[in-house]
Amino acid sequence: MTGTKTRILDTALDLFNRHGERNVTTNHIAEALGISPGNLYYHFRNKTAIVAALFQRYRQQIWEWLPPPKGALTWQDKMHYLQGILESMWQGRFLHRDLPHFLHQDPELRAEYTQFVQDGMERGLQIYQGLRASGLIEASDEDLRALMVNTWVLAMSWPGLTHGLNPAAAENETLDRALLRQGIYQIVCLEAPYLRGEALNHLDAMKAEFRVGDTTVNLLFTASGSHVGEASNG
Amino acid sequence: MTGTKTRILDTALDLFNRHGERNVTTNHIAEALGISPGNLYYHFRNKTAIVAALFQRYRQQIWEWLPPPKGALTWQDKMHYLQGILESMWQGRFLHRDLPHFLHQDPELRAEYTQFVQDGMERGLQIYQGLRASGLIEASDEDLRALMVNTWVLAMSWPGLTHGLNPAAAENETLDRALLRQGIYQIVCLEAPYLRGEALNHLDAMKAEFRVGDTTVNLLFTASGSHVGEASNG
DNA sequence: GGATTTTTAGAGTAATTACTCTAGAGGTCA
DNA sequence: TGACCTCTAGAGTAATTACTCTAAAAATCC
Numbered sequence: 179m180t181g182t183k184t185r186i187l188d189t190a191l192d193l194f195n196r197h198g199e200r201n202v203t204t205n206h207i208a209e210a211l212g213i214s215p216g217n218l219y220y221h222f223r224n225k226t227a228i229v230a231a232l233f234q235r236y237r238q239q240i241w242e243w244l245p246p247p248k249g250a251l252t253w254q255d256k257m258h259y260l261q262g263i264l265e266s267m268w269q270g271r272f273l274h275r276d277l278p279h280f281l282h283q284d285p286e287l288r289a290e291y292t293q294f295v296q297d298g299m300e301r302g303l304q305i306y307q308g309l310r311a312s313g314l315i316e317a318s319d320e321d322l323r324a325l326m327v328n329t330w331v332l333a334m335s336w337p338g339l340t341h342g343l344n345p346a347a348a349e350n351e352t353l354d355r356a357l358l359r360q361g362i363y364q365i366v367c368l369e370a371p372y373l374r375g376e377a378l379n380h381l382d383a384m385k386a387e388f389r390v391g392d393t394t395v396n397l398l399f400t401a402s403g404s405h406v407g408e409a410s411n412g
Numbered sequence: 413m414t415g416t417k418t419r420i421l422d423t424a425l426d427l428f429n430r431h432g433e434r435n436v437t438t439n440h441i442a443e444a445l446g447i448s449p450g451n452l453y454y455h456f457r458n459k460t461a462i463v464a465a466l467f468q469r470y471r472q473q474i475w476e477w478l479p480p481p482k483g484a485l486t487w488q489d490k491m492h493y494l495q496g497i498l499e500s501m502w503q504g505r506f507l508h509r510d511l512p513h514f515l516h517q518d519p520e521l522r523a524e525y526t527q528f529v530q531d532g533m534e535r536g537l538q539i540y541q542g543l544r545a546s547g548l549i550e551a552s553d554e555d556l557r558a559l560m561v562n563t564w565v566l567a568m569s570w571p572g573l574t575h576g577l578n579p580a581a582a583e584n585e586t587l588d589r590a591l592l593r594q595g596i597y598q599i600v601c602l603e604a605p606y607l608r609g610e611a612l613n614h615l616d617a618m619k620a621e622f623r624v625g626d627t628t629v630n631l632l633f634t635a636s637g638s639h640v641g642e643a644s645n646g
Numbered sequence: 647g648g649a650t651t652t653t654t655a656g657a658g659t660a661a662t663t664a665c666t667c668t669a670g671a672g673g674t675c676a
Numbered sequence: 677t678g679a680c681c682t683c684t685a686g687a688g689t690a691a692t693t694a695c696t697c698t699a700a701a702a703a704t705c706c
Binding site for chain 2: 201
């Protein structure tokens with residue numbers, strides 16, 4: 179039997195992801211778990227402590243998915259990295275929406291988060307450099323940095339954006355997965371111009387694998403096409 | 413003398429952007445304005461109505477900055493578009509952080525927002541297509557779509573991300589502007605691989621203009637460099 | 647099996663906050 | 677001037693919610 183502390187974190191994460199942290203009270207968490215509020219506060223000083231713990235967990239997971247590159251990197255390595263990032267992002271998708279609020283009030287957590295971003299950027303850069311060393315990518319140092327930042331931003335924001343547009347996805351695992359796949363597709367397109375050698379051979383297959391054609395999923399483009407809402411009435 | 417209604421929106425926007433909507437109560441807004449809560453609620457049914465009105469305003473502004481392309485587009489047109497987007501995004505930067513919460517509870521607002529995203533995507537695509545028609549960009553339809561989505565996501569998320577990392581920026585106009593410039597830089601880098609012809613001539617100058625080298629501003633990379641936090645202790 | 651510590655229950659509370667209600671001021675038009 | 681309408685003040689409230697407190701159950705230790 180897992181400890182109460184981790185069970186609190188599990189259900190909190192689930193509820194936060196599904197309904198948004200703001201709509202989930204500590205009493206909700208306790209109730210969903212079948213424990214008393216007092217018990218919850220025995221394990222966590224306050225709500226911020228729960229969020230902070232979830233952040234630690236999340237960070238841990240990312241580091242596990244993104245080990246520093248050893249030796250030559252293959253395109254398969256890259257795809258593994260990619261999937262790992264988005265998997266983790268997905269797990270903590272509520273964080274990117276609601277963490278800023280806590281960063282605002284908790285300087286300590288903010289420092290940790292800033293460090294996390296910098297470390298993540300550094301690690302990602304190492305990976306990109308590894309791919310470049312393997313001849314799979316061609317880009318200047320500066321371009322690589324810019325690419326890294328854009329990849330990071332995209333990965334961080336994608337779940338939150340899609341979830342904001344379609345909250346129903348939170349309840350629908352299949353829809354969730356489809357949106358996730360589209361996120362991977364976007365990152366692949368982001369990197370595409372820099373790919374070289376064998377990576378180019380796999381590119382089309384990768385695109386095809388992650389491209390989402392389903393109009394029920396595609397929230398970003400209208401199915402019908404080309405008209406744009408009136409710009410200047412109001 | 414401007415009307416009370418618009419003054420409410422002005423101060424609400426200011427406070428929301430500076431402190432986050434969640435930390436700003438309706439009473440705060442009234443107090444900052446020097447009016448009574450009752451007066452505020454005479455003009456707006458509830459807090460959601462204020463947020464919704466701010467969203468309308470914001471959308472309006474974006475449409476004004478992004479008129480549909482007429483005839484051949486120049487690189488200057490593109491830069492104007494770019495700056496317009498980020499200027500607007502900046503004005504409503506709190507929205508991208510806090511709107512999801514309201515979208516969650518107000519289906520009507522959500523529908524409007526979804527429409528806005530789709531329209532914006534369509535409009536942006538028209539612009540990119542205009543640039544392609546002018547020979548400034550070379551890309552397949554599919555690549556152009558993916559590029560548009562990535563540009564959108566980046567522009568939407570950039571202010572929120574930087575603001576989350578450095579809340580102090582909200583109080584510091586100079587820092588704010590620097591971060592904004594970096595956002596433009598990132599978008600320029602995003603488009604760079606697809607530029608052709610005259611656009612390529614201007615590219616380096618543009619990059620140089622928007623590149624932010626200042627380490628006090630750069631939150632994303634460590635100044636010192638290359639070490640990464642321990643991955644597997646905790 | 648008693649003592650001690652850890653964990654849990656659950657009622658309760660203080661504080662926040664979105665929002666209401668009534669009364670009145672100020673302007674406008676006849 | 678008086679009727680009418682728009683706008684404003686400001687005290688007040690109902691509901692939410694993070695969090696506390698006490699006591700008892702459960703586990704642990706000797």
